[in-house]
Amino acid sequence: MSELVFEVFISLTLLAAGLLxxxxxxxxxxxxxxxxxxxxxxxxxxxxxxxxxxxxxxxFSILLLGLALAGVGILVFTLLMLAGVVLLTVAGFRIxxxxxxxxxxxxxxxxxxxxxxxxxxxxxxAIQLLGLAAYLVLLAFLWNxxxxxxxxxxxxxxxxxxxxxxxxxxxxxxxxxxxxxxxxTYFLKEPAFAPLLRFSRRGWKAFAExxxxxxxGIVVIDSLVLLYNAGYITSGWIDYSVWAFLVVTFxxxxxxxxxxxxxx
Amino acid sequence: xxxxxxEKALKKLRKELRSGLYSFLVLSIxxxxxxxxxxxxxxxxxxxxxxxLVPSEGALYDxxxxxxxxxxxxxxxxxxxxxxRKYYSITEIGRRVLAQLRDEVKVxxxxxxxxEGFE
Numbered sequence: 201m202s203e204l205v206f207e208v209f210i211s212l213t214l215l216a217a218g219l220l221x222x223x224x225x226x227x228x229x230x231x232x233x234x235x236x237x238x239x240x241x242x243x244x245x246x247x248x249x250x251x252x253x254x255x256x257x258x259x260f261s262i263l264l265l266g267l268a269l270a271g272v273g274i275l276v277f278t279l280l281m282l283a284g285v286v287l288l289t290v291a292g293f294r295i296x297x298x299x300x301x302x303x304x305x306x307x308x309x310x311x312x313x314x315x316x317x318x319x320x321x322x323x324x325x326a327i328q329l330l331g332l333a334a335y336l337v338l339l340a341f342l343w344n345x346x347x348x349x350x351x352x353x354x355x356x357x358x359x360x361x362x363x364x365x366x367x368x369x370x371x372x373x374x375x376x377x378x379x380x381x382x383x384x385t386y387f388l389k390e391p392a393f394a395p396l397l398r399f400s401r402r403g404w405k406a407f408a409e410x411x412x413x414x415x416x417g418i419v420v421i422d423s424l425v426l427l428y429n430a431g432y433i434t435s436g437w438i439d440y441s442v443w444a445f446l447v448v449t450f451x452x453x454x455x456x457x458x459x460x461x462x463x464x
Numbered sequence: 465x466x467x468x469x470x471e472k473a474l475k476k477l478r479k480e481l482r483s484g485l486y487s488f489l490v491l492s493i494x495x496x497x498x499x500x501x502x503x504x505x506x507x508x509x510x511x512x513x514x515x516x517l518v519p520s521e522g523a524l525y526d527x528x529x530x531x532x533x534x535x536x537x538x539x540x541x542x543x544x545x546x547x548x549r550k551y552y553s554i555t556e557i558g559r560r561v562l563a564q565l566r567d568e569v570k571v572x573x574x575x576x577x578x579x580e581g582f583e
Contacts, residue, residue, distance in 0.1 A: 305521040311504040313542035391548035
Protein backbone atom coordinates (compact mmCIF):
# COMPACT_ATOMS: atom_id res chain seq x y z
CA MET A 201 0.00 0.00 0.00
CA SER A 202 1.51 3.34 -0.98
CA GLU A 203 1.86 6.15 1.53
CA LEU A 204 -0.78 8.23 -0.28
CA VAL A 205 -3.37 5.44 -0.21
CA PHE A 206 -2.71 4.85 3.50
CA GLU A 207 -2.99 8.58 4.34
CA VAL A 208 -6.19 9.01 2.31
CA PHE A 209 -7.69 5.90 3.93
CA ILE A 210 -6.92 7.20 7.44
CA SER A 211 -8.35 10.65 6.60
CA LEU A 212 -11.56 9.22 5.15
CA THR A 213 -11.97 6.83 8.10
CA LEU A 214 -11.62 9.77 10.48
CA LEU A 215 -14.11 11.76 8.41
CA ALA A 216 -16.64 8.91 8.59
CA ALA A 217 -16.06 8.59 12.36
CA GLY A 218 -16.58 12.34 12.76
CA LEU A 219 -19.84 12.34 10.77
CA LEU A 220 -21.15 9.35 12.72
CA UNK A 221 -20.17 10.93 16.06
CA UNK A 222 -21.97 14.14 15.07
CA UNK A 223 -25.04 12.22 13.86
CA UNK A 224 -25.30 10.29 17.15
CA UNK A 225 -24.57 13.29 19.39
CA UNK A 226 -28.11 13.52 20.75
CA UNK A 227 -28.58 10.06 22.20
CA UNK A 228 -26.32 8.11 24.52
CA UNK A 229 -25.36 4.73 23.13
CA UNK A 230 -22.72 2.07 23.67
CA UNK A 231 -21.33 2.02 20.14
CA UNK A 232 -20.78 5.43 18.53
CA UNK A 233 -19.48 8.54 20.25
CA UNK A 234 -17.05 9.89 22.82
CA UNK A 235 -17.69 7.29 25.49
CA UNK A 236 -16.29 7.95 28.95
CA UNK A 237 -17.92 7.83 32.37
CA UNK A 238 -19.05 11.49 32.32
CA UNK A 239 -20.77 11.16 28.94
CA UNK A 240 -22.43 7.87 29.93
CA UNK A 241 -23.77 9.42 33.12
CA UNK A 242 -25.02 12.71 31.71
CA UNK A 243 -27.13 13.41 28.61
CA UNK A 244 -25.85 16.98 28.60
CA UNK A 245 -22.20 15.90 28.79
CA UNK A 246 -22.82 13.41 25.98
CA UNK A 247 -24.39 16.02 23.72
CA UNK A 248 -21.82 18.77 24.31
CA UNK A 249 -18.82 16.44 24.04
CA UNK A 250 -20.00 14.60 20.95
CA UNK A 251 -21.00 17.80 19.16
CA UNK A 252 -17.44 19.04 19.70
CA UNK A 253 -15.81 15.67 18.91
CA UNK A 254 -17.84 15.20 15.70
CA UNK A 255 -17.08 18.68 14.37
CA UNK A 256 -13.42 18.45 15.39
CA UNK A 257 -12.95 15.12 13.61
CA UNK A 258 -14.66 16.35 10.43
CA UNK A 259 -12.51 19.51 10.23
CA PHE A 260 -9.34 17.66 11.25
CA SER A 261 -9.90 14.84 8.74
CA ILE A 262 -10.38 17.35 5.90
CA LEU A 263 -7.11 19.01 6.95
CA LEU A 264 -5.36 15.61 6.98
CA LEU A 265 -6.84 14.74 3.58
CA GLY A 266 -5.53 18.03 2.19
CA LEU A 267 -2.06 17.32 3.58
CA ALA A 268 -2.13 13.78 2.20
CA LEU A 269 -3.05 15.04 -1.29
CA ALA A 270 -0.33 17.69 -1.01
CA GLY A 271 2.20 14.88 -0.57
CA VAL A 272 3.11 15.15 3.11
CA GLY A 273 5.41 12.30 4.26
CA ILE A 274 4.10 9.42 6.36
CA LEU A 275 6.06 10.42 9.49
CA VAL A 276 4.74 14.00 9.59
CA PHE A 277 1.24 12.72 8.75
CA THR A 278 1.33 10.13 11.55
CA LEU A 279 2.67 12.61 14.11
CA LEU A 280 -0.02 15.16 13.16
CA MET A 281 -2.70 12.49 13.37
CA LEU A 282 -1.52 11.41 16.84
CA ALA A 283 -1.35 15.05 18.00
CA GLY A 284 -4.94 15.52 16.79
CA VAL A 285 -6.14 12.41 18.59
CA VAL A 286 -4.43 13.50 21.83
CA LEU A 287 -5.92 17.01 21.49
CA LEU A 288 -9.38 15.55 20.84
CA THR A 289 -9.10 13.25 23.86
CA VAL A 290 -7.91 15.95 26.26
CA ALA A 291 -10.37 18.61 25.04
CA GLY A 292 -13.25 16.11 24.94
CA PHE A 293 -12.50 14.95 28.47
CA ARG A 294 -12.46 18.55 29.76
CA ILE A 295 -15.71 19.45 28.00
CA UNK A 296 -17.41 16.32 29.35
CA UNK A 297 -16.18 16.93 32.88
CA UNK A 298 -17.26 20.59 32.87
CA UNK A 299 -20.72 19.74 31.49
CA UNK A 300 -21.16 17.00 34.10
CA UNK A 301 -20.05 19.20 36.99
CA UNK A 302 -22.26 22.09 35.87
CA UNK A 303 -25.22 19.76 35.60
CA UNK A 304 -24.36 18.45 39.06
CA UNK A 305 -25.25 21.86 40.51
CA UNK A 306 -28.84 21.63 39.30
CA UNK A 307 -29.60 18.04 40.34
CA UNK A 308 -30.74 17.49 43.91
CA UNK A 309 -28.24 15.58 46.03
CA UNK A 310 -27.93 14.66 49.71
CA UNK A 311 -26.52 17.78 51.41
CA UNK A 312 -23.82 15.82 53.21
CA UNK A 313 -21.73 13.09 51.60
CA UNK A 314 -22.31 9.46 52.41
CA UNK A 315 -19.33 7.14 52.84
CA UNK A 316 -16.48 8.31 50.67
CA UNK A 317 -13.97 6.10 48.98
CA UNK A 318 -10.49 7.54 48.93
CA UNK A 319 -8.55 6.50 45.87
CA UNK A 320 -4.80 6.61 46.41
CA UNK A 321 -2.97 5.71 43.22
CA UNK A 322 0.45 7.02 44.29
CA UNK A 323 1.95 3.69 45.45
CA UNK A 324 0.92 2.06 42.16
CA UNK A 325 2.36 4.91 40.10
CA ALA A 326 5.59 4.74 42.14
CA ILE A 327 5.96 0.99 41.53
CA GLN A 328 5.39 1.45 37.78
CA LEU A 329 7.93 4.29 37.58
CA LEU A 330 10.46 2.20 39.51
CA GLY A 331 9.90 -0.61 36.99
CA LEU A 332 10.58 1.75 34.09
CA ALA A 333 13.69 3.09 35.87
CA ALA A 334 14.95 -0.47 36.48
CA TYR A 335 14.58 -1.26 32.76
CA LEU A 336 16.49 1.89 31.78
CA VAL A 337 19.29 1.09 34.28
CA LEU A 338 19.59 -2.45 32.86
CA LEU A 339 19.62 -0.99 29.32
CA ALA A 340 22.44 1.39 30.28
CA PHE A 341 24.48 -1.53 31.69
CA LEU A 342 23.95 -3.72 28.61
CA TRP A 343 24.12 -0.97 25.97
CA ASN A 344 27.68 -1.61 24.77
CA UNK A 345 27.08 -5.36 24.57
CA UNK A 346 23.97 -5.05 22.36
CA UNK A 347 24.26 -5.62 18.59
CA UNK A 348 23.44 -2.84 16.07
CA UNK A 349 20.15 -4.57 15.18
CA UNK A 350 18.17 -6.19 17.99
CA UNK A 351 15.39 -8.78 17.99
CA UNK A 352 12.05 -7.19 18.94
CA UNK A 353 9.57 -9.98 18.19
CA UNK A 354 9.61 -13.76 18.53
CA UNK A 355 7.62 -16.50 16.78
CA UNK A 356 5.46 -19.01 18.66
CA UNK A 357 8.38 -21.42 18.58
CA UNK A 358 10.53 -18.81 20.36
CA UNK A 359 12.68 -17.79 17.39
CA UNK A 360 13.24 -14.06 16.69
CA UNK A 361 11.31 -13.01 13.56
CA UNK A 362 11.47 -9.21 13.61
CA UNK A 363 14.39 -6.84 14.14
CA UNK A 364 14.97 -3.10 14.59
CA UNK A 365 17.89 -0.74 15.17
CA UNK A 366 19.30 -0.77 18.70
CA UNK A 367 17.92 2.62 19.75
CA UNK A 368 14.46 2.09 18.26
CA UNK A 369 14.19 -1.53 19.38
CA UNK A 370 15.14 -0.91 23.00
CA UNK A 371 13.49 2.49 23.64
CA UNK A 372 10.45 2.97 21.42
CA UNK A 373 8.20 0.25 22.83
CA UNK A 374 8.84 1.00 26.54
CA UNK A 375 8.49 4.74 26.07
CA UNK A 376 5.23 4.38 24.13
CA UNK A 377 3.60 1.56 26.12
CA UNK A 378 4.61 2.32 29.74
CA UNK A 379 2.91 5.74 29.83
CA UNK A 380 -0.32 4.04 28.84
CA UNK A 381 -0.39 2.11 32.13
CA UNK A 382 0.65 5.19 34.10
CA UNK A 383 -2.18 7.21 32.53
CA UNK A 384 -4.74 4.45 33.10
CA THR A 385 -3.72 4.21 36.75
CA TYR A 386 -3.64 7.98 37.27
CA PHE A 387 -7.14 8.42 35.85
CA LEU A 388 -8.61 6.08 38.44
CA LYS A 389 -8.73 9.26 40.53
CA GLU A 390 -11.43 10.50 38.17
CA PRO A 391 -14.85 9.08 38.96
CA ALA A 392 -15.61 9.22 35.26
CA PHE A 393 -12.82 6.92 34.22
CA ALA A 394 -14.49 3.75 35.42
CA PRO A 395 -17.42 4.69 37.66
CA LEU A 396 -18.34 1.14 38.50
CA LEU A 397 -14.84 0.44 39.78
CA ARG A 398 -14.32 3.82 41.40
CA PHE A 399 -17.12 3.29 43.88
CA SER A 400 -15.96 -0.07 45.01
CA ARG A 401 -12.79 -0.16 47.13
CA ARG A 402 -12.05 -3.67 45.94
CA GLY A 403 -12.80 -2.65 42.35
CA TRP A 404 -10.40 0.28 42.01
CA LYS A 405 -7.66 -1.57 43.87
CA ALA A 406 -8.08 -4.59 41.58
CA PHE A 407 -7.81 -2.29 38.56
CA ALA A 408 -4.73 -0.47 39.90
CA GLU A 409 -3.10 -3.82 40.70
CA UNK A 410 -3.98 -5.00 37.20
CA UNK A 411 -2.33 -2.02 35.44
CA UNK A 412 0.69 -2.26 37.77
CA UNK A 413 1.09 -6.00 37.13
CA UNK A 414 0.84 -5.36 33.37
CA UNK A 415 3.49 -2.64 33.55
CA UNK A 416 5.86 -4.77 35.64
CA GLY A 417 5.18 -7.81 33.43
CA ILE A 418 6.21 -5.85 30.37
CA VAL A 419 9.32 -4.60 32.19
CA VAL A 420 10.25 -8.24 32.91
CA ILE A 421 9.66 -9.35 29.30
CA ASP A 422 11.54 -6.35 27.85
CA SER A 423 14.42 -6.96 30.27
CA LEU A 424 14.60 -10.61 29.18
CA VAL A 425 14.63 -9.48 25.53
CA LEU A 426 17.56 -7.17 26.41
CA LEU A 427 19.40 -10.05 28.10
CA TYR A 428 18.72 -12.27 25.04
CA ASN A 429 20.02 -9.61 22.65
CA ALA A 430 23.12 -9.20 24.80
CA GLY A 431 23.67 -12.96 24.64
CA TYR A 432 23.09 -13.81 28.32
CA ILE A 433 19.99 -16.04 27.96
CA THR A 434 18.27 -18.19 25.32
CA SER A 435 14.98 -17.21 23.64
CA GLY A 436 13.22 -19.96 25.63
CA TRP A 437 13.15 -17.61 28.64
CA ILE A 438 11.14 -15.07 26.67
CA ASP A 439 8.73 -17.78 25.56
CA TYR A 440 8.06 -18.87 29.16
CA SER A 441 7.74 -15.30 30.41
CA VAL A 442 5.13 -14.42 27.75
CA TRP A 443 3.01 -17.44 28.73
CA ALA A 444 3.32 -16.50 32.41
CA PHE A 445 2.37 -12.91 31.51
CA LEU A 446 -0.76 -14.07 29.66
CA VAL A 447 -1.84 -16.30 32.56
CA VAL A 448 -1.41 -13.41 35.04
CA THR A 449 -3.26 -11.01 32.69
CA PHE A 450 -6.32 -13.24 32.35
CA UNK A 451 -6.28 -14.00 36.07
CA UNK A 452 -6.27 -10.32 36.96
CA UNK A 453 -8.95 -9.46 34.40
CA UNK A 454 -11.16 -12.10 35.97
CA UNK A 455 -10.37 -10.58 39.38
CA UNK A 456 -11.58 -7.14 38.22
CA UNK A 457 -14.93 -8.54 37.11
CA UNK A 458 -15.22 -10.47 40.35
CA UNK A 459 -14.31 -7.41 42.45
CA UNK A 460 -16.86 -5.29 40.56
CA UNK A 461 -19.70 -7.41 41.82
CA UNK A 462 -18.46 -7.38 45.41
CA UNK A 463 -19.20 -3.73 46.24
CA UNK A 464 -17.13 -1.85 48.78
CA UNK B 465 -38.60 51.03 32.80
CA UNK B 466 -34.90 51.31 32.13
CA UNK B 467 -33.51 52.25 28.74
CA UNK B 468 -31.34 49.84 26.80
CA UNK B 469 -28.04 51.49 27.75
CA UNK B 470 -29.08 51.75 31.43
CA GLU B 471 -30.05 48.10 31.43
CA LYS B 472 -26.69 47.19 29.91
CA ALA B 473 -24.83 49.23 32.54
CA LEU B 474 -26.89 47.73 35.35
CA LYS B 475 -26.24 44.22 34.09
CA LYS B 476 -22.48 44.85 33.91
CA LEU B 477 -22.22 46.47 37.36
CA ARG B 478 -24.46 43.85 38.94
CA LYS B 479 -22.25 41.12 37.54
CA GLU B 480 -19.12 42.79 38.90
CA LEU B 481 -20.70 43.41 42.29
CA ARG B 482 -22.03 39.89 42.61
CA SER B 483 -18.97 37.95 41.48
CA GLY B 484 -16.96 38.87 44.58
CA LEU B 485 -20.01 38.70 46.80
CA TYR B 486 -20.83 35.14 45.70
CA SER B 487 -17.30 33.98 46.53
CA PHE B 488 -17.62 35.54 50.00
CA LEU B 489 -21.05 33.99 50.57
CA VAL B 490 -19.99 30.53 49.36
CA LEU B 491 -17.02 30.53 51.75
CA SER B 492 -19.24 31.78 54.60
CA ILE B 493 -21.81 29.03 53.99
CA UNK B 494 -19.14 26.34 53.88
CA UNK B 495 -17.52 27.66 57.05
CA UNK B 496 -20.83 27.62 58.88
CA UNK B 497 -22.22 24.32 57.59
CA UNK B 498 -19.15 22.22 56.84
CA UNK B 499 -18.96 19.99 53.78
CA UNK B 500 -21.83 20.54 51.33
CA UNK B 501 -22.87 19.55 47.84
CA UNK B 502 -22.92 22.30 45.19
CA UNK B 503 -26.69 21.97 44.85
CA UNK B 504 -27.07 22.61 48.59
CA UNK B 505 -24.83 25.69 48.39
CA UNK B 506 -27.04 27.09 45.64
CA UNK B 507 -30.16 26.26 47.64
CA UNK B 508 -28.79 28.02 50.75
CA UNK B 509 -28.08 31.15 48.72
CA UNK B 510 -31.62 31.02 47.39
CA UNK B 511 -33.11 30.59 50.89
CA UNK B 512 -30.97 33.31 52.46
CA UNK B 513 -31.74 35.87 49.74
CA UNK B 514 -35.39 34.95 49.15
CA UNK B 515 -34.44 33.89 45.66
CA UNK B 516 -32.73 37.17 44.78
CA LEU B 517 -29.11 35.99 44.87
CA VAL B 518 -28.94 32.73 43.01
CA PRO B 519 -25.96 32.26 40.69
CA SER B 520 -26.49 30.32 37.50
CA GLU B 521 -24.99 26.82 37.35
CA GLY B 522 -22.24 28.09 35.07
CA ALA B 523 -21.45 31.04 37.35
CA LEU B 524 -21.37 28.86 40.48
CA TYR B 525 -19.19 26.32 38.68
CA ASP B 526 -16.69 29.06 37.82
CA UNK B 527 -16.78 30.44 41.38
CA UNK B 528 -16.16 27.02 42.95
CA UNK B 529 -13.41 26.24 40.47
CA UNK B 530 -11.78 29.63 41.08
CA UNK B 531 -11.91 29.21 44.87
CA UNK B 532 -10.42 25.75 44.58
CA UNK B 533 -7.61 27.05 42.38
CA UNK B 534 -6.82 29.63 45.05
CA UNK B 535 -6.69 26.85 47.66
CA UNK B 536 -9.65 28.29 49.60
CA UNK B 537 -11.81 25.19 49.25
CA UNK B 538 -11.35 21.53 48.44
CA UNK B 539 -13.62 19.02 46.81
CA UNK B 540 -14.17 15.28 46.95
CA UNK B 541 -16.47 12.77 45.30
CA UNK B 542 -19.01 10.55 46.94
CA UNK B 543 -21.61 8.24 45.46
CA UNK B 544 -25.31 9.04 45.78
CA UNK B 545 -28.08 7.35 43.85
CA UNK B 546 -25.62 5.59 41.54
CA UNK B 547 -24.04 8.88 40.48
CA UNK B 548 -20.74 10.44 41.52
CA ARG B 549 -21.54 13.65 43.42
CA LYS B 550 -19.07 16.38 44.26
CA TYR B 551 -18.84 17.86 47.76
CA TYR B 552 -17.03 21.03 48.81
CA SER B 553 -15.44 22.12 52.09
CA ILE B 554 -13.47 25.17 53.18
CA THR B 555 -9.72 24.85 53.79
CA GLU B 556 -7.66 26.41 56.59
CA ILE B 557 -6.41 29.06 54.16
CA GLY B 558 -10.03 29.64 53.17
CA ARG B 559 -10.96 30.29 56.82
CA ARG B 560 -8.12 32.78 57.26
CA VAL B 561 -8.93 34.61 54.02
CA LEU B 562 -12.61 34.68 54.97
CA ALA B 563 -11.77 36.28 58.32
CA GLN B 564 -9.87 39.03 56.50
CA LEU B 565 -12.72 39.51 54.05
CA ARG B 566 -15.18 39.88 56.92
CA ASP B 567 -13.25 42.93 58.10
CA GLU B 568 -13.50 44.37 54.59
CA VAL B 569 -17.24 43.71 54.52
CA LYS B 570 -17.64 45.49 57.88
CA VAL B 571 -15.91 48.55 56.41
CA UNK B 572 -18.21 48.42 53.38
CA UNK B 573 -21.27 48.13 55.68
CA UNK B 574 -20.12 51.08 57.71
CA UNK B 575 -19.56 53.18 54.57
CA UNK B 576 -23.00 52.27 53.27
CA UNK B 577 -24.61 53.15 56.61
CA UNK B 578 -22.88 56.52 56.61
CA UNK B 579 -23.95 57.18 53.03
CA GLU B 580 -27.55 56.40 53.94
CA GLY B 581 -27.25 58.84 56.82
CA PHE B 582 -26.47 61.64 54.37
CA GLU B 583 -29.67 61.10 52.39
